[in-house]
Amino acid sequence: MIQLIQQPWHWAIAGTLIGLTVPTLLLVGNKKFGISSTLRHICAICIPGNISFFQYNWKKETWNLFFVAGIAIGGFIATNFLSNPSTIVIAAPTQDSLKALGITNYQSLMPIQIFSMENIFTLKGLIFFVLGGFMVGFGTRYAGGCTSGHAIMGLSSLQWPSLIATCCFMIGGFLSANFLVPVILKLLQ
Amino acid sequence: METSKSNKVRHQDAMCTNDSAKPEASIFSYFIYMLIGVVFGVVFVKAEIISWFRIQEMFRLHSFHMYGVIGTAVLVAMISIFIIKKFSIKTLQNETVYLETKTFSKGQLYGGLIFGIGWAITGACPGPLFAQIGSGFLPVIITLLSAIGGTWLYGYVREKLPH
Known part of the structure; x- marks a missing residue:
């Protein structure tokens, strides 16, 4: 069990x-x-x-x-x-592209190569914690909700503004994960 | 009929703290929400939703996992709301379940895009931020503080932004 x-x-x-x-x-x-x-x-x-x-x-x-x-x-x-005692299993193509960007440690749910205390006062920390967090806080409030309020609560109660918000979350995420994050990681390598 | 009418009035008067019909919520009555949060937080970790890796995988379209989680959640919530409405199921306080109607604003476009970009960078939407901190990823405290700062700045410049 x-x-x-x-x-x-x-x-x-x-x-x-x-x-x-x-x-x-x-x-x-x-x-x-x-x-x-x-x-x-x-x-x-x-x-x-x-x-x-x-x-x-x-x-x-x-x-x-x-x-x-x-x-x-x-x-x-x-x-x-x-x-879970074993390492996290992520899709092979994601692992390959992250490897090229220097992310190789799958010990915990978060990559410790980014999310470690040593990085707090570095440029990496500034981008991944401060800038990233800022965008999450500013963006969700501007949009009037996040994944829970819009994507789950809004979509399930059939609110079309929430559908628009959810689509924008996804578009922003696609651009960021495929273009922005790789560029940042490359530059910081 | 009469109860539903009084409920409506109560909602209109939502800012009133001294609600005559029900006693002021005690600190203990809040613990049920904490308990729901605990279950929620466990699910976040156990399904690896709080993982930065899972978010990269999702936005790179390399795995169905996150789409499965969000899709199932929406479906289950949708069916639940349908049932609640269809059978007029009341809350534990015997109130009518009331859902707000969201109105469109340009904020859903601009804010949505900004949040999406931040989501892929931090690997977290606001819920997982709390679960990540609880899981011991302490740098995320900085992320949370910055998110609070972002929210504050939004409040500060709100009137100047297109909505």
């Missing part, structure tokens, strides 16, 4: 469980599944300034912060107690 849990879960199982989060949140308390809004709540709580966008009753959204705290705890539990 524990071995079954340890090996990487099939996409259909993961997709079903993630999909079920939507009705669970709706039925438990009429909550809309969405994660990027927590970033807005954190701004509203910590650094609202004089900005009208951050002047709202964030206390009503406290559940959302508990939800993401739970995600972090879940990540901790899965990685420390249920983790």
Whole structure:
């Protein structure tokens, strides 16, 4: 049983469980599944300034912060107690092209050649953590949602603006992964 | 009939903190959301959705894995919402399930593209950021702080941006 849990879960199982989060949140308390809004709540709580966008009753959204705290705890539990002892298996063509860019270590879910503490104060860190994170935060808020709010919650409740947003997420991602990320990694090699 | 009417009124009055019909949520009632988050976080890690490698693979069209996850999630959520609406299933508080209608703005285009680019660089959308930190990838704390900074800057320049 524990071995079954340890090996990487099939996409259909993961997709079903993630999909079920939507009705669970709706039925438990009429909550809309969405994660990027927590970033807005954190701004509203910590650094609202004089900005009208951050002047709202964030206390009503406290559940959302508990939800993401739970995600972090879940990540901790899965990685420390249920983790897969073997290396991550990625499609061969992806491995080949990443190898040419100097990414060869598949020990953990994230490439430690990029996501390590030593890289924090380097150009690599500036691009992959600071710039990348900034685009995630700015972009999701500008778009009014992320993969959870638009792609899953929006598409499943048949909202066409969410379809547009999801298509743009994918277009941006295609351009970035196929052209931008390789160029960055090449330059930093 | 009368309950659904009062529910509607309650939603219109969503900013009111002292809701007469239901008591103010205690800190303990929030733990159910934390518990749902824990399950969600475990799934994120176990299906390798938090992996930067999986995101590269997805955008390079080399694997079906991530499309399978997102596609199944949308399908399951869609069927669930259909059932909830069809049979008018009420929440635990006996409220009518209420979904907001999203309106189109140019932000979905520009913001969507910006987020997409960032998604492939960081290997994470906002949800996985939290799971990555929990998993012990501590540099991602910088990514999260920067994402909060990005959100803040959006709020700051919002009125000047095309919507």
